[in-house]
Amino acid sequence: MPRVEFTPQLKRFTETPRIDVPAATLREALDAAFERNPRLRGYVLDDQGHVRANVVIYIDGQASRDRLAQGDPLRPDSSVYVLQALSGG
Template sequence: MARVEVTRHLHRFFPQLEDARLSVPGDSVAEVLAAVERQVPGFCDYVLDEQGRLRRHVNLCVNNTLLIDRNGLTDRVSESDTVFVFQALSGG
């Protein structure tokens, strides 16, 4: 199972992720996020937009690599991978 980690900032929205780690099945980012949604209802509403794409203010890495397919979430995930979800920073 892939491990999913989130930043501390997301704990205020999802206190059930307070330990910041969750192991879920999935072969792609989309499958991993769907598995998180089943355990933490509302998680995908924060992370994904109405079309199922990664929101602009959210970044996601598989291990140390930023997500490539922000629209289809087809990036592959193996059982030994860590998916890290964090807020994107912007501004000047």
């Protein structure tokens, strides 16, 4: 099953579960994570349901290409990593 992990920076704001989910697409995997912790949705997706500008999602080491619908396909052994860009100087 694909595994979904979140950057440690999000732990400052809410629980970030590492989960294994039976998902065929990135959207299905994210929905499973949001089901476990609904507060995560607001940190990852905007009001339109698109990936926020300051969030990057990697699937098997490659950046997700579908920021709008999150339709990127997942393999049974995929690794999904959700991270927020950090700013500062």
